[in-house]
Amino acid sequence: MDFLMVVHSKAVPTVISVLLWLLISCSLNYGLQGDIDCLKSIKDSLEDPSGYLNATWNFNNNTEGFICRFTGIECWHPDENKVLAIQLSDMGLKGKFPPGIKNCSSLTNLDLSNNELFGPIPVEISKILPYATSLNLSSNNFSGQIPENVANVTYMNALNLDHNRLTGQIPPELGLLPRLKNLTVADNLLTGPIPNFQISIPADSFANNPGLCGKPLDPCQSTETRAHRGMIAVAAAGGVTVATMAVVIIIIIILAIRRSGYRSALVQPYNVRKEEEG
Incomplete structure (x- = not known):
């Protein structure tokens, strides 16, 4: 055993x-x-x-x-x-x-x-x-x-x-x-x-x-720099738009004045003739 x-x-x-x-x-x-x-x-x-x-x-x-x-x-x-x-x-x-x-x-x-x-x-x-x-x-x-x-x-x-x-x-x-x-x-x-x-x-x-x-x-451009440049670009674009609108308005005013002067020139001789006939 x-x-x-x-x-x-x-x-x-x-x-x-x-x-x-x-x-x-x-x-x-x-x-x-x-x-x-x-x-x-x-x-x-x-x-x-x-x-x-x-x-x-x-x-x-x-x-x-x-x-x-x-x-x-x-x-x-x-x-x-x-x-x-x-x-x-x-x-x-x-x-x-x-x-x-x-x-x-x-x-x-x-x-x-x-x-x-x-x-x-x-x-x-x-x-x-x-x-x-x-x-x-x-x-x-x-x-x-x-x-x-x-x-x-x-x-x-x-x-x-x-x-x-x-x-x-x-x-x-x-x-x-x-x-x-x-x-x-x-x-x-x-x-x-x-x-x-x-x-x-x-x-x-x-x-x-x-x-x-x-x-x-x-160096990488920071987020602030990119945002600042973006704002400048937007502002510049906005400035150009405002300037353009101002020029357009001035042209419209000048044309309006010229038209007004032309009408006055037509009306004045007519009034003078009326006075002479009277």
Whole structure:
């Protein structure tokens, strides 16, 4: 009986250890499969006219770390299908922002710059790239507003959105990013005041946005200044209107006087003739 109890006491921890190992293995395999699905989605959603992706992105290989040998892909470990960075710059890729990137759950660096991507930046960008430290979408044709949700990507060190067609204001929330070191939004169609950032950002980072104002660019016109100028403009317009009406009235009076004088000239000879006849 004691022997059975000893065997049982040793067997239970062993069984628990095995079950725990199986649970961790399944979770790990699922995570790795998610990264494979992530890259499949990117390849399927983007046009690749130059064939950069087709040349090496072969999903028929099932060896450990096979996706880590894809062009533009860096893994946490070369023998583990866990994507650390996606760098697909200057490949002539076409399409919208690939939503499947969210399946690369440990991604920290995304560079899609110098391509022909278009459409809006996803509103829920923080859910797609929760651990991103660097995001480079420059030199594309992205349009719409910069999502304020970017401010929830709290690990962000570098955000590069220049040379696109982004509109609206820079979300004030971006000024609260605690780790932000570099930001550039030059050559867009942005308007409004530049947020207060915790770091010093050069004027070049905001250049060629005709509607942007505030430090480090020219100061924004205050509401009072705009209102004062508006009142001056209204007053000036009103003054012109009053002057015009005064001129019209004077002309009418002059014409009336002239007509009155003309009638007097006609009536006077008639009266003189009457007196002579009498």
